[in-house]
Amino acid sequence: MAVLEITDVPEQVLDAVRTGQDAVIDAVKTVAGKLPAWSELPYADRLPAPGEVVDRAFGYAEQVIDNQRDFAKKLAAAVTPA
Numbered sequence: 001m002a003v004l005e006i007t008d009v010p011e012q013v014l015d016a017v018r019t020g021q022d023a024v025i026d027a028v029k030t031v032a033g034k035l036p037a038w039s040e041l042p043y044a045d046r047l048p049a050p051g052e053v054v055d056r057a058f059g060y061a062e063q064v065i066d067n068q069r070d071f072a073k074k075l076a077a078a079v080t081p082a
Helices: 008-032 050-079
Strands: none
Touching: none
16 A cells, blocks of 8 residues: 555545535525526616626625745744744
């Protein structure tokens, strides 16, 4: 039995997550096929497109992560001897 490299574990986790995500997408496609089209929803013309909502949410999340990375680097530098 081969010993796993420490770098193999994160990749296996990501593969498992992708597999789960693919299953969810397939299930949602099945359900969505039975629902009215987005353009048929009330006030659809006043709502942002679903993809736009995703882009906005992840754009904000990226800003938060970038801010946290910068903070962590400054914190590490603060405790590092000169």
